[in-house]
Amino acid sequence: MTGKHELLGEYDVVVVGGGSSGAAAARRLAERGVGSVVLLEAGPSDEGRDEVLTLRRWTELLESEYDYDYTIEPQERGNGNIRHARAKVLGGCSSHNSCIAFFTPERDLRQWVELGAAGWSPEEVAPAIAGVRERVHVDEPPEDNPLNHAVIEACAELGLPTTRFNQSGELRPGAGRFQINVSDGIRQSSSVSYLHPLGALPSNLEVLTGTRALRVLIDRGRATGVATDRGIIRARHEVVLSAGAFDTPKLLMLSGVGPADQLRALGIDVVADLPVGEHLLDHPEGVLNWSSRKPLDFPSAQLWEVGIFACVEDPVHPDLMFHLGLEVFDMQTGPAGYPTAEQGFALTPNVARARSEGTVRLRSANPDDKPLIDFRYFTDPEGYDERIMLAGVHLAREIMAQAPLREWVDKELSPGAAMVEDADLSEYVRRTANTVYHPAGTCRMGAPDAPTTVVDPRLRVLGIEALRVADASVFPSMTTVNPNLTCMMIGERVARFITGS
Secondary structure, X not given: OOOOOOEEEEEEEEEEOXXXXXXXXXXXXXXXXXXXXXXXXXXXXXXXXXHHHEHHHHHHHOOOOOEOOEEOOOOOOOOOOOEEOOEOOOOHHHHOOOOEXXXXXXXXXXXXXXXXXXXXXXXXXXXXXXXXXXXXXOEOOOOOOHHHHHHHHHHHHOOOOEOOOOOOOOOOOEEEEOOEOEEOOEEOOHHHHHOOOHHHOOOOEEEEOOOOEEEEEEEOOXXXXXXXXXXXXXXXXXXXXXXXXXXXXXXXXXXXXXXXXHHHHOOOOOOEEOOOOOOEEOOEEOOEEEEEOOOOOOOOOOOOOEEEEEOOOOOOOOOEEEEEEOOOOOOOOOOOOOOOOOOEEEEEEEEOOOOOOEEEEOOOOOOOOOOEEEOOOOOOOOOHHHHHHHHHHHHHHHHHOOHHXXXXXXXXXXXXXXOOOHHHHHHHHHHOOEEOOOOEOOOOEOOOOOOOOOEOOOOEEOOOEOEEEOOHHHOOOOOOOOOHHHHHXXXXXXXXXXXXX
8 A cells, every 4th residue: 555655656737626627627638738647536436326427316415425514613694504515526516516507607707807817708718618518518407397487487477587598698687497417317527528438538647536635745836746645646747726615725725825824823834825715705595495285296307497597786787596496495494493394395595796705724734624614604794695685585485476386385484474574584594594505716816916816817826836726716706606617617727728728
């Protein structure tokens, strides 16, 4: 057995994290002739694992052997009981999610440019999005059901037009069936789309599963490899971190790259003083549940197939999003004492561009310790997130009151029709909120001279040669939509940056 300090291998490029961005990056790097590439994944392969590959079984993966199951710190104004699922399997969260597929809205990319991410305009990102479209099968689910149609019709009666998503670069208010990355019931994760079959990978690409990165090796300001629990892996050319918005900052900080005062307090030698772990973003999600008058025994691809976008404070670009669940979503409302039902459905308003920012910190210098995660939900000083969420509660009730849904709606389970005061509704929705599992922003991309920047617009870590970050942690601001395909796009882009293609 190879020891932790023995040389396990040497490659031109080392990619850490076989998830949404990392799998895409590794495949494209190998195809573009960068030399030898190794992709490191702490979890097992997903190949041949039906419980992972069969999309309809995605809820079985929560709190399973494939889930890091991160807890968060107590929240002053939000729900501290939220558990953030993060995938421990090849494909990362694209092997773990419900496969709701959105390409990055042009409005979001323009904002990234305004925030200092030069070169990320819709036109400049278009080739990378085309690369994702080439590899990842995206379509509306083949199954259909009458409740989906009834909700879409109810939205139309409220002036939210029926729409098809991903038909243009701009996102507009409306309701429609999600597109999802699935084919014949099998999720089209980054691993399925970019790596399978593993036995037929390019000869210059190696995938090492069951290999956990402990820290980046940095010598005189240059990344030279990665220390893993199996041994040392050397990088002749570059190291790319794609471990996600929790574990990428953790790896950087364990390697001496992060807030200097925090690192010194833990006895870690400081290599670069950067705001790693700041600016933690998410899509906080409120939950309203109803029992159903009729059985919901129709087929479903993954139980969450309709999306609704509305404008609250932005008159043009949606700032409120809903997911329709074909189940009572009682993960948070049940423990809080609200009733459930065997047959029911949920509308989950979420703040599409939340302004509250949290942090990811190290608990200690021990790589085995989980990071300390504090989202600081609903703490933005202007109260924006709370206003958007409260507007979502009211709109959800309006949707369910429309004529197309009268034959479906039995009674409101949570918070219950008796709760009508805004102060009470706000308290309810914040304390029983869940997450859409979209942490981002902790290694923020921006102008090299900005104090909030960790990586420059070519995804290079400031002050460290041959080290890049490519995952959701680089987001300058949250995407309005589910970000999984955006993460794959970032993997495509980092490969282009490294190869100059």
